Structure formats: structure tokens, C-alpha cells
Amino acid sequence: MELFSEVYGCYYAVVAEILRSAPLTRAQAEELAAGRGYGESVIQLIPKLLGGQDWPLLEERDGLFHSRLDRLPVLPVTHLERAWLKALLADPRLRLFLSDEQLSHLEEALSGVEPLYRQEDVVYFDRFLDGDDYADPDYRQRFQDILAALKAGAVLQVTYLSQKGNAHTAEYRPMRLEYSPRDDKFRIYALRVRDGRSKGCSILNLGRILDIAPSDEQYDGGFDVAEWRRRHRCAQPLILQVSRERNGVERFMLEFSSYEKQSEYAEESGTCTVRLWYQQEDQIEVLIRLLGFGPVVRVLGPESFVALMRERVSKQAALLNGGLS
Numbered sequence: 001m002e003l004f005s006e007v008y009g010c011y012y013a014v015v016a017e018i019l020r021s022a023p024l025t026r027a028q029a030e031e032l033a034a035g036r037g038y039g040e041s042v043i044q045l046i047p048k049l050l051g052g053q054d055w056p057l058l059e060e061r062d063g064l065f066h067s068r069l070d071r072l073p074v075l076p077v078t079h080l081e082r083a084w085l086k087a088l089l090a091d092p093r094l095r096l097f098l099s100d101e102q103l104s105h106l107e108e109a110l111s112g113v114e115p116l117y118r119q120e121d122v123v124y125f126d127r128f129l130d131g132d133d134y135a136d137p138d139y140r141q142r143f144q145d146i147l148a149a150l151k152a153g154a155v156l157q158v159t160y161l162s163q164k165g166n167a168h169t170a171e172y173r174p175m176r177l178e179y180s181p182r183d184d185k186f187r188i189y190a191l192r193v194r195d196g197r198s199k200g201c202s203i204l205n206l207g208r209i210l211d212i213a214p215s216d217e218q219y220d221g222g223f224d225v226a227e228w229r230r231r232h233r234c235a236q237p238l239i240l241q242v243s244r245e246r247n248g249v250e251r252f253m254l255e256f257s258s259y260e261k262q263s264e265y266a267e268e269s270g271t272c273t274v275r276l277w278y279q280q281e282d283q284i285e286v287l288i289r290l291l292g293f294g295p296v297v298r299v300l301g302p303e304s305f306v307a308l309m310r311e312r313v314s315k316q317a318a319l320l321n322g323g324l325s
């Protein structure tokens with residue numbers, strides 16, 4: 001444990017950053033130590049590191065300090081991290097982002113490692129059961145085609161099945177990939193393109209995409225997904241009161257990190273008042289995620305959302321009472 005705490009400690013990180021930045025002047029090394037370390041880091045580290053005796057990792061030439069190392073320092077992968085990676089490999093969603101070669105390499109490297117947890121250990125609640133089929137090889141191929149298009153800024157020819165059961169083909173440029181925990185589905189924000197011009201933004205569920213092919217269309221114009229989302233968000237923000245009981249504020253901020261919000265913390269009451277905006281199509285998902293916090297989060301408004309929460313809680317109570325009777 002002592003070695004673990006030292007290797008992952010602040011001083012090791014500061015020294016590693018200095019070595020990665022070499023060659024550098026003494027002033028630059030002191031600036032790195034002061035900016036990334038503690039108040040006394042310059043006094044503690046720099047003389048030992050640049051003095052040439054205690055930690056002979058750098059040598060001075062022509063007024064600059066050069067690293068003596070052949071390879072840059074990297075942190076070792078701990079057994080705990082290996083166990084966590086092995087557990088992630090069993091998640092079918094992870095395989096969407098990796099090639100067969102990458103998966104084979106990881107499986108071989110972690111062959112003798114026990115996973116930190118197993119998929120059957122995780123219990124999901126308030127989630128729809130018709131999530132995307134991540135094990136489908138065609139779905140995985142379409143997913144990776146979309147990833148490649150996102151990175152390259154390319155336009156794809158997409159055949160899509162609408163909610164009414166009608167298939168249509170059009171040219172789309174993927175702009176953003178998003179996962180819905182409530183639906184257990186991926187979706188993309190994509191610009192419909194025709195003759196090099198944008199015809200508006202659409203949200204496409206990956207599970208409804210029937211086919212993807214390369215397109216001769218090109219679109220080099222800009223598009224701000226965040227601004228588009230702001231224009232299509234709920235008319236009124238949710239007004240929430242989050243208590244710090246059971247690390248409520250930290251957990252809430254992490255859970256809703258991708259949402260636009262404004263927060264104000266009251267020291268006297270130990271609560272945080274949050275105004276949170278969401279996309280209208282995400283209303284039920286936001287409701288379910290808020291219910292998961294229990295009494296830690298209190299919804300103050302708007303009244304229409306409060307009424308929706310009361311209705312949801314009443315339905316759950318009725319189901320629970322019916323199951324117990």
C-alpha cells in the first residue's frame with residue numbers, strides 16, 4: 001500500500017511531468033512543480049531533481065536540463081485496474097467501440113485476471129426491456145461506421161425505419177453520439193444533407209437504422225449541437241433542492257454532468273438549489289433518474305413536473321401494494 005500511495009502520489013506526478021517536458025530550464029521546472037504540486041514542492045523536489053546527486057534523472061547541457069531516461073515514465077496498471085478492465089470486457093456496449101484486434105489483444109492480456117464484478121451482479125431498475133441488440137454483428141458494424149464518420153466529418157447514406165414502420169433513405173452527417181440509460185439505446189444527432197446544404201438536425205435511434213453506405217455528399221458547414229439542444233429544450237427549467245446527505249450534491253452533479261444547469265449553494269442549510277434544463281424527449285428519463293435519489297433531491301417546480309412525479313410515485317406504490325397483497 002505504501003508503494004501504491006507513493007507511485008500515485010502528487011510528487012511522482014510532478015516529477016513525471018517534468019521528465020516528459022524535458023529539455024527545459026530550471027525556471028520552467030520550478031513553474032511545473034509550483035503549479036502541479038504543493039506550496040513546498042519547489043523546495044522539496046527541484047534541488048533533488050536538478051542537483052544531480054539525489055535523483056540523477058536529469059543532466060544539464062547548454063543551460064537546459066535533459067532527461068536521462070530512454071522511455072517516458074508511465075504509471076503501472078494495478079491488479080484492481082486489471083480486474084475492472086476485465087469486468088468491462090464483458091459489457092457488450094464496450095465492444096461497439098473496439099475492433100476485433102483490440103478485443104483480442106485485451107482478452108489475451110487479461111486472460112488470467114478475475115473480473116472485479118460480473119454483468120449479472122448489476123441490477124437495473126426503471127429501464128425499458130427493449131434495448132438495442134449490442135451482440136448483433138450488423139448493429140456493431142453500423143455503430144463503428146457512424147463512429148468513423150463522426151471522426152472524419154463524413155456524410156453517410158442512411159436507411160432508417162420510422163416509428164410508423166416506413167423505411168426511407170437520406171444523406172446524414174453524424175454530429176453527436178449519445179446513450180440513454182433509461183432506454184438502453186444509442187442515438188445520434190445527425191444533419192440531413194442535400195446538395196451540400198444542411199436540411200436540419202434529426203435524432204436517429206441506432207436500433208432503427210437498417211443500412212448504412214458511403215455517400216458522395218459533403219457538408220463542411222458548421223453546426224453547434226449544444227446550441228440546437230438549447231433551442232429545443234424544455235420551456236421552463238426544473239428547480240431542484242439537493243441536500244448533501246449521503247454525498248447528495250456530489251452524486252447529483254456527477255449524474256447530471258451532461259445537462260445544462262445553474263446551481264447555488266446555501267451554507268446555512270447545507271443544500272444546493274439547481275436549475276436544470278433538459279430535452280423534452282428526455283423528460284421521463286430525467287424523472288426516473290431524479291426518483292433514484294430519493295429524499296436527497298426535492299423537486300420544487302415547475303408544478304407540471306411535480307405532478308408527473310407524484311403520478312409516477314403513486315403508480316409505483318400501487319404496484320408495490322398489489323404485489324404484497
